[in-house]
Amino acid sequence: MIIDFASYIIGSPWNLPPALVFYVGAAFLLFSKYLPAPLILIATPTVGLINLITMENSARLNTELLSYSVELIYIDELSFLFGILFHIAALFSAIYALKITDTRQHVSAFIYVGSALGAVFSADLLSLFIFWELLAISSAYLIWVQGTRKANQAALRYLFVHVISGLILLAGAILHIHKTGSIGFIDIDLTGTAKWLILLAFGIKCGFPILHSWLPDSYPQASPTGTVFLSAFTTKVAIYVLARAFVGTEVLIYIGAAMTMFPIFYAVIENDLRRVLAYSMINQLGFMVVGIGLGTAMAMNGAISHAFNDVVFKGLLFMSMGAVLHTTGRINGSDLGGLYRKMPMTTSLCIIGAASISAFPLFSGFVSKSMILTAALDEGYVAIWFLLLFASAGVFHHAGIKIPYFAFFAHDAGLDAKDPSWNMLLAMTFAAVICIVNGCYPYLLYSLLPYPVDYRPYEWSHVVSQLQLLLFSALAFAWLIRSGTYPPELRSVNLDVDWIYRRGIKSFGSNALLVFDRTTRHLMFIFRIVADHRLNPLVHHLKQHGVFARTWSISFTVLCIITLLLAYLVHFFLYT
Amino acid sequence: MDSSKPGIFYQPRTIRRILAILHLACAGLFLSDLIFYRHVVDPIEEIVGFYGLYGFIACWLLVILAKLMRRILMRGENYYDN
Incomplete structure (x- = not known):
């Protein structure tokens, strides 16, 4: 295996496996005493990006693992686009985290990014599984590192859920390999139990309804910089693998529609603004899942371009909320307000992110999400289209208006604050520029998509209908606030599915264990008597x-x- | 900056202006449906101001239902700590 690697790398110096670049970066961070950490943090994603862009289309790296031939680099339009996206996300997240002195955070973040890239470029189930698990472990550390009791517990729950997802993936993969004799993941044709097990494993990482609660549970507990990394990779790897293996699977349309709907209700009543964003993330993932379920060229283009835009605008929103948390030490809507005078730059950048996620014309969400909605209508899924439209209005309501309103405007909480350090502002500006460029000139992004794009976002009908939807939603918000009907931000916990394993099973489980213990003792007693004789x-x-x-x-x-x-x-x- | 003075977004005049602009924009968009042709796929889109009405109702409904949800799902801040 090592010889394979060595001969490959010597043979063509720039065709490095994308994951390896970040693993080497992590090793440098850990062991190098002479290179300053900020330099490695910037250099690694930059080198990785150049490596990827210059990589030959025919680049393949085959090696052997457990007597199977595994492929660590597989490049086509889909993996290339996600590769570019992950490098960009790694770059702005690294700039954002530049002043963090705790090297362990950087190391785990780079292993995390590397594993996400490894999963995207792996062409077989075996290496996918390995990167899947590495993704879970390295990202759990980003939550752990916050050090609070709540963060520790959330990290443990997070790890638990993701390790289970890995185990289910392994079980599905084994069944599939046993049945077909092939470990290939590209153009995979899944059937029977293996298909459902693998869909379940992907669904856990993607935040399918009922399987989603790890996301709003853990992301708000990570460090301000850690959440930015977390928001970009795990769920988008899940979108990527779904786009590989489950294109046109009809059940995804209904699952996706449910994902767009239920989180918006939670987001309206949630007080922790990073948790609002976590719910909003499930909502956005829902749009992508619907697109993959529809499976047409337009829907797939919509899903994939929306994944790209989502990483950037959600990163921007998490960065702006991270900046608020970093400078004020608070993140609950009930404690914040009136910060726009003290953090004008952060406010403006947050509004750009909010406009993008809300799909305002000229901002990135508009050019990608509308493709999914149009595809749903074109395919005759009118009821689904109605739900997606509802969710679009909802996302503007909770992410587009609520986040900036309660953090920067609303009642002035009189907090002492100022705009964060230059590197954080630079990272946010970087993301904001991408949001605007993709919104105003989408053709650059469109050219990277796997299918030819036959869609013009800036037509009168599209622009007017979207503006009507958004501005009338804003009108509803304004009227609700003015009439005092809007629910106030309250310090509270809203029960979600995680209640089952945080409270429900535990109380049920300890009672059940007692009963089980007593019963087995009695049974063993009878068994011993019988066994002695027979x-x-x-x-x-x-x-x-x-x-x-x-x-x-x-x-x-x-x-x-x-x-x-x-x-x-x-x-x-x-x-x- | 004089912090004793209320910020521009807290002055009643600004708020009134923002609301006036919002109302005017909504009215304009609604009326544009009467004047200009909007390409439709589904017949329901032909209703004048369909997107605006739907957006407004969706948001209103969202908030009302979310408030009801609070009654069932809301617990104290330290619910999971005990």
């Missing part, structure tokens, strides 16, 4: 042709081990 007939199960002496297939054994691991994980999570 032990002999059991012996033959252990003999040559007995149940316990049979050989089991490797895949069955591995499935058993995975089940055991899962059971252990659940037990560990609940009773430690």
